[in-house]
Amino acid sequence: MRTSRIPGFYNLPMDERLEIVKEFAGLTDEEVEVLREGKLPREVADHMIENVIGLYSLPFAIATNFLINGKDYLIPMVIEEPSVVAAASNAAKMARDSGGFEAEATDSIMISQIQVVKVPDLEEAIRRIMAEKDKLIAAANEMDPLLTRLGGGARDLEVRVVGTEAGPMLIVHLLVDTLDAMGANTVNTMAEGLAPTIERLTGGKVYLRIISNLADRRLARAKAKFSKAAIGGEEVVEGIMWAYRFAKYDPYRAATHNKGIMNGIIAVALATGQDTRALEAGAHSYAARSGKYTTLTNYWVDDNGDLWGSIELPLAVGTVGGVVRVHPIAKIALKILGVERARELAMVMASVGLAQNFAALRALATEGIQAGHMKLHARNIAMSVGASPSEVDEVVERMIRERKINFERAKQILEEMRSGKKA
Numbered sequence: 560m561r562t563s564r565i566p567g568f569y570n571l572p573m574d575e576r577l578e579i580v581k582e583f584a585g586l587t588d589e590e591v592e593v594l595r596e597g598k599l600p601r602e603v604a605d606h607m608i609e610n611v612i613g614l615y616s617l618p619f620a621i622a623t624n625f626l627i628n629g630k631d632y633l634i635p636m637v638i639e640e641p642s643v644v645a646a647a648s649n650a651a652k653m654a655r656d657s658g659g660f661e662a663e664a665t666d667s668i669m670i671s672q673i674q675v676v677k678v679p680d681l682e683e684a685i686r687r688i689m690a691e692k693d694k695l696i697a698a699a700n701e702m703d704p705l706l707t708r709l710g711g712g713a714r715d716l717e718v719r720v721v722g723t724e725a726g727p728m729l730i731v732h733l734l735v736d737t738l739d740a741m742g743a744n745t746v747n748t749m750a751e752g753l754a755p756t757i758e759r760l761t762g763g764k765v766y767l768r769i770i771s772n773l774a775d776r777r778l779a780r781a782k783a784k785f786s787k788a789a790i791g792g793e794e795v796v797e798g799i800m801w802a803y804r805f806a807k808y809d810p811y812r813a814a815t816h817n818k819g820i821m822n823g824i825i826a827v828a829l830a831t832g833q834d835t836r837a838l839e840a841g842a843h844s845y846a847a848r849s850g851k852y853t854t855l856t857n858y859w860v861d862d863n864g865d866l867w868g869s870i871e872l873p874l875a876v877g878t879v880g881g882v883v884r885v886h887p888i889a890k891i892a893l894k895i896l897g898v899e900r901a902r903e904l905a906m907v908m909a910s911v912g913l914a915q916n917f918a919a920l921r922a923l924a925t926e927g928i929q930a931g932h933m934k935l936h937a938r939n940i941a942m943s944v945g946a947s948p949s950e951v952d953e954v955v956e957r958m959i960r961e962r963k964i965n966f967e968r969a970k971q972i973l974e975e976m977r978s979g980k981k982a
């Protein structure tokens with residue numbers, strides 16, 4: 560059976576993990592080789608950005624245990640920070656005990672902004688734009704016939720007035736369903752294309768014509784139950800609720816709380832070739848939408864005393880175009896996920912964000928995060944001095960107990976264990 564519940568995955572050698580993922584996702588030998596070597600052809604890199612002189616690698620890992628809307632996912636994550644992948648997998652395991660994550664996403668509606676200044680008569684300008692709305696939408700759609708043919712395209716147009724110290728600006732929003740594309744290129748082209756008509760209709764001057772990364776019409780949501788039995792009892796539930804309230808009411812804490820969420824989301828975004836800065840900008844501006852910066856997640860306790868968590872944030876991600884089209888590893892990451900549609904990718908990423916946040920709050924409200932970090936650090940050291948999967952736990956446990964986590968001690972312990980065994 561295809562399951563993401565793979566006990567002991569973290570203890571296996573890298574190649575064995577890769578073999579399991581190959582099987583799970585039906586990867587070809589060639590794809591396995593690309594992943595193994597972290598290959599991005601130099602000539603592809605040279606066409607991606609300017610002035611390229613080399614490549615830069617990061618670890619590509621897999622979070623296990625994710626069950627989202629009843630489907631099993633192995634989650635590709637690219638990140639430099641230890642503990643993130645382990646925490647996500649662990650949280651997903653706890654959620655799994657109560658049925659996993661329930662997730663949903665809106666259509667892929669992006670906002671394109673056109674800024675008009677020095678409008679002689681604001682009311683008249685708004686009236687004229689609204690009278691021409693259908694024609695403007697149709698004109699925008701002519702700029703991307705393929706998107707329109709596929710069922711996407713410009714859907715609506717809205718006008719806002721924003722005051723400044725130099726007088727009011729008229730801001731036109733074009734709402735575009737970009738389907739499985741992130742959509743920045745499409746909506747920027749449409750905004751630039753419509754600008755001359757908007758100038759003519761308003762009698763003003765258009766300056767900026769650009770996407771808004773506050774993609775609040777392109778939201779993903781996820782929720783999960785973490786039963787008190789699975790997460791360590793009532794006291795843990797209470798600790799997590801206080802950790803949540805801390806972030807909900809204190810922006811200093813909310814920034815770190817949301818950073819933890821983005822640890823998960825950005826790791827999946829990097830693996831799958833997304834615009835990570837757009838995602839960060841969207842998430843944090845959405846967190847401040849009420850005028851006060853707050854959490855992207857919510858928690859509550861049900862009548863049974865079990866903890867529930869939910870997340871809602873903009874996730875402008877694509878499964879076609881952009882980096883996904885050119886980067887061989889991004890394509891493989893999507894294949895591992897088994898995801899073709901952007902909405903599904905957004906649902907997965909929201910679930911990972913929630914898992915990551917839950918794991919951080921649970922650790923912070925109990926033993927703190929350093930213990931976990933040290934354990935992972937000790938495990939890496941134990942493995943790097945050659946401890947086998949059956950030896951790792953003991954080497955780690957002894958180094959932590961002795962508070963001596965270093966290569967020398969790991970080597971000594973291993974030698975002692977092995978000579979003890981022989982004796």
Ligand code: MEV
Binds near residue numbers: 919
């Ligand atoms: C560290 O990368 C992330 C955390 O600080 C998140 C949090 O405090 O909620 C552990």
